[in-house]
Amino acid sequence: MSANPITPAKPDWGRLVGDSLKQNGAWHTYAKLLEARRAYPADLSLRGYVEILRNTIVRDFLAHPKGMQAVPKLSAEFMSNFDRFNLNAQEGYLVSLIDGRLDVQKLLILSPFDPFNTIFILAKLQVERAITVPQ
């Protein structure tokens, strides 16, 4: 008779993530999943749910009517008050490339980051209102 360590029951991620996505949207759910990943670092399927959320965010960004030809611009708010935006190194580098003329396709070529993460950062900058992507 050996004592087994008590392991917490694995949550039903599919249902939880699906419900949160409907109620709170992709960014909120993504943030919650990052917290959950710290609590369940060995849970492989949880990593998959994080990737589904990131994929959804990037797909939504690409759903812009102009797609890869959309031209991001720095927002007026960012220009006047950029200290408010707590950008990390990757975001800062990408912002430095945005000149109001380069489209997403060209930014992907110039970016040192992989295409998916470059668009993910653009989507994050857009949701934080550092950039706008006019139609």
Place this chain on the structure above:
Amino acid sequence: MSSGISLTDQLPIAIAIVAENGGIQYTNHAFNQAFGADATDWLREAARAVAGERGWLHGFFIDGEDALTIDVDIEGRVYRIDRIMRVEDGPAPAVALSFEDVTREREAEQSKSDFTAQIVHDLRGPLSGIQGTLEFVLTQESKLDPMYTDLLQEAQRETERMMSLINEILDFSKIKSGNFTVEEEPVRVAGVLKRAVRSLQSVAARDEVFLLSAHGRDVPQIIGSVEKLTQAVINLISNSLKFTPRKGLISVGAQIVRNENDLPDAIIITVTDSGMGIKAEELQSMFEKYKQSGTKSLRGGAGTGLGLYIVKQVVEAHGGEVSVASIEGVGTSMVLRLPVKRAA
């Protein structure tokens, strides 16, 4: 136990009880008949190896509660050995094992597998020729009537599907025959992902699906097979392409898991799509053989149902594991965990 033993003596199945300390506690009548008077020699030798923690018999003592079956070559014949039960009430902890001669079955399987491999090999040659010809004709698109372009693209799609089915059958026959081995060569995972994405980029563009890499160049090397891992990732992307609608997105990523010393411990590869998703009740059985998704494919017909099973075999042969996440109507992510092996 004695009444149990007298009962097993009446059974037509060969049974032996072997102790953890290397002793043979019992062999039934069918065992003695099948293996002859000095038949316990090899069993005794194997049992002694248990005490030394080596040899095939040792596995029956270290495994958990689950049933365990292995094939063992004994004096030129193949026996399927099943652990029937653990015997705890004897002089030493022991296991009861049954022995079944499966030599003829294994020979038949090997012939079937050899035949399949030969047929598959013969089919691949002409099919590669057709693929090359179609690809060449389609590069002359400007000279073609749009109607013929559509028809040729359809033919190209179907030959790709047929090639993928043939490759799956070949891999499956190798797995079944036990010839599925993994080379031990350094594998640049970033290169594997790049090659897999590049090989399907034109298919994704044709289907108007975004296919993006989601990993940097600093993914560490692992030890394994470049070819098999590339094929596994191609299988996953191809699968995603079947279920991802127009304007959808497939991303292929890699993340590094580090240990407490900040050294790479494992690489997690993800292939994520914005397809229709998989029903929760189907998720657990996604990697079983002949498993077809209940969701109808958007492109092409049904496959062999072996693609994901082969992916699982490849990953497990590398000492890794697979998992899947899915939300109906949102997307699916296939997750592969591959250990980073380091010299001791």
